[in-house]
Amino acid sequence: MTADFLVIGTGIAGLSFALRAAKHGTVIVLTKGEASESNTAWAQGGIASVLPESLRSAGDSVELHVADTLDAGAGLCDEAAVRTIIGEGGAAIEDLVNYGVHFDKEGDHFQLGKEGGHSARRILHARDTTGAEVARALIKAVRKEPNVKLLENHFVIDLITTTKLGATMDDRVLGAYVLDTASNEVIVFRSDRVVLAAGGCGKVYLYTTNPDSATGDGVALAWRARATIANMEFIQFHPTCFYNPGATGPEARSFLVSEAVRGEGGILINTKGEDFTKKIDPRGSLAPRDIVARAIDREIKRTGAACVYLDVTHKPKGFMKERFPHIYETLLKFGLDCETHPIPVVPAAHYQCGGVLTDVNGKTSIRGLYAVGEVGCTGLHGANRLASNSLLEGNVVARRALLEILRLHPPGKQGSEAPTIPEWEYGDTAEPDELVVIYHNWDEIRRLMWDYVSIVRTDNRLRRASSRLKNLKREVREFYWGHRVNPDILELRNLVAVAGLIVECATRRKESRGLHYTLDHPSADDGLCQNTLIRKF
Numbered sequence: 001m002t003a004d005f006l007v008i009g010t011g012i013a014g015l016s017f018a019l020r021a022a023k024h025g026t027v028i029v030l031t032k033g034e035a036s037e038s039n040t041a042w043a044q045g046g047i048a049s050v051l052p053e054s055l056r057s058a059g060d061s062v063e064l065h066v067a068d069t070l071d072a073g074a075g076l077c078d079e080a081a082v083r084t085i086i087g088e089g090g091a092a093i094e095d096l097v098n099y100g101v102h103f104d105k106e107g108d109h110f111q112l113g114k115e116g117g118h119s120a121r122r123i124l125h126a127r128d129t130t131g132a133e134v135a136r137a138l139i140k141a142v143r144k145e146p147n148v149k150l151l152e153n154h155f156v157i158d159l160i161t162t163t164k165l166g167a168t169m170d171d172r173v174l175g176a177y178v179l180d181t182a183s184n185e186v187i188v189f190r191s192d193r194v195v196l197a198a199g200g201c202g203k204v205y206l207y208t209t210n211p212d213s214a215t216g217d218g219v220a221l222a223w224r225a226r227a228t229i230a231n232m233e234f235i236q237f238h239p240t241c242f243y244n245p246g247a248t249g250p251e252a253r254s255f256l257v258s259e260a261v262r263g264e265g266g267i268l269i270n271t272k273g274e275d276f277t278k279k280i281d282p283r284g285s286l287a288p289r290d291i292v293a294r295a296i297d298r299e300i301k302r303t304g305a306a307c308v309y310l311d312v313t314h315k316p317k318g319f320m321k322e323r324f325p326h327i328y329e330t331l332l333k334f335g336l337d338c339e340t341h342p343i344p345v346v347p348a349a350h351y352q353c354g355g356v357l358t359d360v361n362g363k364t365s366i367r368g369l370y371a372v373g374e375v376g377c378t379g380l381h382g383a384n385r386l387a388s389n390s391l392l393e394g395n396v397v398a399r400r401a402l403l404e405i406l407r408l409h410p411p412g413k414q415g416s417e418a419p420t421i422p423e424w425e426y427g428d429t430a431e432p433d434e435l436v437v438i439y440h441n442w443d444e445i446r447r448l449m450w451d452y453v454s455i456v457r458t459d460n461r462l463r464r465a466s467s468r469l470k471n472l473k474r475e476v477r478e479f480y481w482g483h484r485v486n487p488d489i490l491e492l493r494n495l496v497a498v499a500g501l502i503v504e505c506a507t508r509r510k511e512s513r514g515l516h517y518t519l520d521h522p523s524a525d526d527g528l529c530q531n532t533l534i535r536k537f
C-alpha cells in the first residue's frame with residue numbers, strides 16, 4: 001500500500017492533517033480501532049483560542065494567552081513555539097468551523113468559557129462534550145474526501161526507516177508495518193511522508209481519564225525508530241476521576257468529574273469526612289490542579305484508603321441534576337446518587353506533556369517523519385499544560401506540518417532511492433496461548449507506575465520502578481518474539497517501553513518543576529531548567 005501521506009491516528013491531529021493534505025495528494029489514515037476511539041472524542045471543556053478582535057472577550061489578547069501558557073509551563077515552555085501556536089489559533093478554529101464543527105453560540109458570537117489558569121474567557125466549546133463534536137465533524141468530512149482512505153482496525157506495529165533497515169544513507173522514514181486486525185495479516189504501508197498522530201499514554205497508569213487506546217504507541221514507535229524523545233516526566237494528573245473499582249466498560253473506569261463541580265462548591269473529604277485539602281493550601285479544594293492532585297495522593301498514601309470523596313450533598317436538592325446533568329446521570333447509571341452520597345474519586349493520569357521532540361511544524365529528528373498532537377513535544381506545554389491548549393496545538397501544528405512537508409518533501413518528488421522494504425517475517429511464531437502473562441504484566445506495569453512514578457516521586461521509588469521494569473521488559477520481549485503479534489501483545493510492548501521512558505526522564509530531573517514533584521529535590525533549580533532529551537542508540 002502506497003500513499004503520498006501516511007497518517008497514524010484519527011484524533012484532531014491526524015484527521016485535521018488528512019483533510020488539509022487531501023488537496024495535495026493521496027492520503028491513507030490508519031487507526032487501530034474505530035475512527036471515533038481517541039482522546040479527542042472524550043475531551044470535555046473545549047479549545048482555547050483568542051479569536052479576531054470583534055469575536056474575542058473584552059480585554060483578551062494573544063499576549064495574555066501567551067502569558068498564561070508560559071506561567072503554567074513553569075519556565076520550560078519554548079516561548080517562540082508558544083507565540084506561534086497561540087498566534088495561529090484563530091485561523092485553525094476557522095478551519096474547524098469550515099469542516100463542520102458546531103461550537104456553542106450566543107447570537108452571532110461564540111460562547112466563550114473560562115478554565116483554571118486562563119485570565120480571560122477564551123474556551124470555545126460544544127456543551128460539555130466538545131471532543132465528541134470535533135470528532136463527529138472531522139470523521140464525517142474525511143469520509144467524504146475522495147483522496148483520503150480511512151482504514152480502521154489497522155494497528156501500526158513499527159515505523160520503517162533507512163536506519164532500521166541498516167542502510168547507510170541519511171535517516172529517513174519509509175513507511176510502517178501494520179497489523180490488519182480483521183485479517184490478522186501484517187501489511188507494509190509505504191510513504192515518504194509519515195505523520196504520527198497517535199496520541200498519549202494515560203493507560204501506563206492504573207487510574208486514567210483516557211480511553212483504552214491511549215497506550216503510548218506513538219512515542220514507543222518513534223523511540224524504536226530512534227527519534228529524539230523529550231520531557232516524558234511531565235504527566236498531568238486530573239484530581240477527580242470517578243473511583244469505580246467494580247467497573248467493566250472504559251467509560252465506567254475513566255469517568256472524569258469536572259473541575260467545575262469544585263468551582264460550584266464541591267468539597268474534597270477523606271473517609272472521616274474531613275476537608276483535608278485545607279491543611280495543604282488555604283484555597284482548599286479550589287487550589288490549582290497539581291496541588292489538589294498532590295493533596296489527594298498524600299491523603300490516600302497516609303491513610304491507606306482506596307480513594308477520597310467529592311462531596312456535593314450540602315448543595316440544594318436538584319442542583320447537580322440542573323447544573324451538571326451529564327455527570328449526574330452518568331453517576332446515577334453507575335449506581336451513585338451524588339445528591340445524597342459523596343462521589344468516590346482518585347486522581348488519574350490525564351495528559352502527556354512530553355513526547356516526540358519536534359519543532360513548531362511537527363518535524364522530528366527523522367526526515368519525513370512528523371509528530372503532531374499529544375504524541376509530540378513542540379515546547380508549547382513546558383512542564384505543565386494549560387487547560388484546553390492541547391486540542392488547539394493538535395489543530396495548529398497539523399496545519400503547519402502540512403506546509404512544511406509541502407516545502408521540504410512535496411509529493412511527486414521522491415527522496416534519494418530507497419532500499420527495498422522486506423515483507424514482515426512471521427517465522428514459526430506460535431499463536432499466543434498464555435494470555436494470562438499479557439494481562440498480568442499489563443496490570444503490574446500500571447500498578448507499579450501508579451505506586452512509584454505518579455504524582456509524588458522519590459529517588460528510591462524511581463529506582464524500584466526502574467529495576468522492576470527491566471525484568472518486565474525482558475519478559476515482554478521474549479513474549480513478543482516468541483508469538484504471533486496481536487493487539488494485546490503490541491500494546492503491552494509499547495506500554496512497557498513508554499513506562500521506561502517516563503522513569504528514565506523522571507530519574508534524570510533532579511529538581512521539582514511543574515508536574516514533576518520529588519520529595520528528594522523539592523524545589524525548582526533554575527540551573528536545571530532544560531528539556532530532558534533521550535534517544536535510543
Ligand SMILES: Cc1cc2nc3c(=O)[nH]c(=O)nc-3n(C[C@H](O)[C@H](O)[C@H](O)COP(=O)(O)OP(=O)(O)OC[C@H]3O[C@@H](n4cnc5c(N)ncnc54)[C@H](O)[C@@H]3O)c2cc1C
Pocket residue numbers: 008009010011012013014030031032033035037038039040041042043044045046047048130131154155156157197198199200209210211213217218256350351372373374375387388389390391392394
Ligand atoms: C477525558 C478527557 C478530557 C479532555 N478535555 C480536554 C479539553 O477540554 N480540551 C483540550 O484541549 N484537551 C482535552 N483533553 C486532551 C485532548 O483530548 C487530547 O490531548 C487530544 O485530543 C489529543 O489529540 P490527538 O489527535 O493528538 O490524539 P488522540 O485524539 O488521542 O488520537 C490518537 C489516535 O491514534 C490512534 N492510534 C494510537 N496508536 C495507534 C497505533 N499503534 N496504530 C494505529 N492507530 C493508533 C488512536 O486509536 C487514535 O485514533 C482531554 C482528554 C481527556 C482524556
